[in-house]
Amino acid sequence: MFALAHLSDVHLSAPPRPVDLIGKRGLGFINWQRGRKHVFGADALEAITRDVKASAPDHIAVTGDLVNLSLTGEYARAKAWLGNLGAPPDITVIPGNHDVYVPKAKAQPAEYWGEYMRGDDGAPAGTFPFLRRRGPLALIALSTGVPTGAFLATGKLGADQLAALARLLDQTRDHFRVVLIHHPPISPPSRHMRRLVDAADFRGVLADKGAELVLHGHDHCFSLVWLDGPQRQIPAAGVPSAAARVAHGSEHAAGYNLFHIGGEVTGWRCEMVSRQRGTHGTVGEINRQTLLTAGSHRARR
């Protein structure tokens, strides 16, 4: 069995300089001071990081929002955290909207943690989508992180990425295809300002080409939805922020998922184990669920 850990949205912060707080970052900083500053904490992230490492997964996926306001000090903290988590070949990272919070930060994720964001083909870091083959897995990494206006946290794939995604899903159909995307493939109307704007097109590619698993962040909660595929439905799972000290509104306390993947193209098996930090600070299993079993895949609706 191949073990894949999925964590997300660590939102590492650093003190801004006054000049950093012009425009959208200023509003974001005020929001941070009022709310999330009290939600995220190093103790929670340390507990989750320790637990992930103790699980000794074969690979780790980190689905974006590593930083908060796209500040230099934040990128450096995120780079150090990744370095402690593991080596670049063993961790695949994609950016979230907070990693490219303002237009001038667009190239920063590739500059600071590009080695974690590079495909097997050797294309420059920051080229999306990229593909990594690990054991039976084909990890297809997308970027939805685009700078937006104030009060918006939307994401976009764009026509070029969607077309490349379709090609990669075709090329890797003999693998267990894991699609990594920061924004969720489905958002309720209440999250309109935080949605993936071309989510319907994304779901259309999956319905046409198929995939075995979609992993996302952004919503900061454990979630599982089933998307249409060509023959059977595709599980799409989200995780909380790995740094959330407490639950906050609809957002859950820190946790992550561990996937045990086996079988072969004629019948994949996939079990999802959810682990979460409890009120006493220890991390433990809260749910175990079989997503795919050979011969009993959920049929398309």
Ligand SMILES: [Fe+2]
């Ligand atoms: Fe986030």
Ligand SMILES: [Fe+2]
């Ligand atoms: Fe996000």
